[in-house]
Amino acid sequence: MAKDLFATLDLNLLRTFLILSQELNMRKASERLFVSQPAISQALQKLRNHFDDELFIKVHHGLKATPFSEELAENIHPYLDGLSSILNKSENFQPSELQQTLKIALAPQVLTCLSGALFHEIREQAPNVDLQLFNWSISTFDELIKGKLDIAINYDYDKVSKELLASNLMTVTGCVIIRNDHPIKKHVATPYDFEGYELASLIIPGWNSNKSLASEVLQHLDIEHKVGFRSELPMALIDVIQHTDMYFPSTSLFPTHQYSGLRRIDLALGDIPLNYPIYSYYHQRHKKNPLHTWLNQLITDLLLEAHH
DSSP, X not given: OOOOTTTTSOHHHHHHHHHHHHHOOHHHHHHHHTSOHHHHHHHHHHHHHHHTSOOEEEETTEEEEOHHHHHHHHHHHHHHHHHHHHHHOOTTOOGGGOOSEEEEEEXXXXXXXXXXXXXXXXXXXXXXXXXEEEEOOTTHHHHHHTTSXXXXXXXXXXXXXXXXXXXXXXXXXXXXXXXXXXXXXXXXXXXXXXTTSEEEEEOOTTTSTTOOHHHHHHHHTTOOOEEEEEESOHHHHHHHHHSSSOBEEEETTSOGGGOTTEEEEEEOOTTSOXXXXXXXXXXXXXXXXXXXXXXXXXXXXHHHHHHO
């Protein structure tokens, strides 16, 4: 009679297995599970004996999963996520009763307008929560998958892992930010009005790391231009445009009212769309989690308030 691999398995070992399959590193896995490395080694040996497979092979940079291990991780992940959602579900969710750390990553254009308001609103509704805000990075999606982040906010991405959900929060429109005494005096302008001026571009890691989207639009329109400055730091861009004739392609989220030396110019681009949806990204296991439902609504409300 074939061995019943499910009935004879300690399900706690499956969590260790999944963390190892994500990290491929004994030390990092032990840190995430809050156990010692020897405990991870013991759990791995039990898993090897149970499945009669090496599961992970030591390599120079850590561990490499066997083909059986890769297939096993892919197949069981959705089931453990579903079990997690069921066990964590609460019909009487109260933010005021939360006592945990919330880790949220924000794209720089969102961080600029939202960070302070988000802190104050969460502090008011969930006073016992330890809020940690992070700038969006090229590893943000990976950190969401591994449970190192709770939720992240950015523009739309073409390729997102099937393990993650994307929820449309709102749509913003493109505009240009310049200094108050900039030579261009219009309130509504076309890209042709900026010909001859350098542009300052915000870098959003993983979204426009190697290109300026504004530059692509100008190139498409055959408008001569030059990217004079790029940075991941909004404050660096703000400082540059306050003291030069550069212009900063941004969105209606930019808090112009907070900077007396800056003003906004709306854009008219004819048939070129200027709408940019803002999304929240989080793991599939949180699909029906009331905490994430609350966070999505709270962030949406704050974005709408900042937008107007």
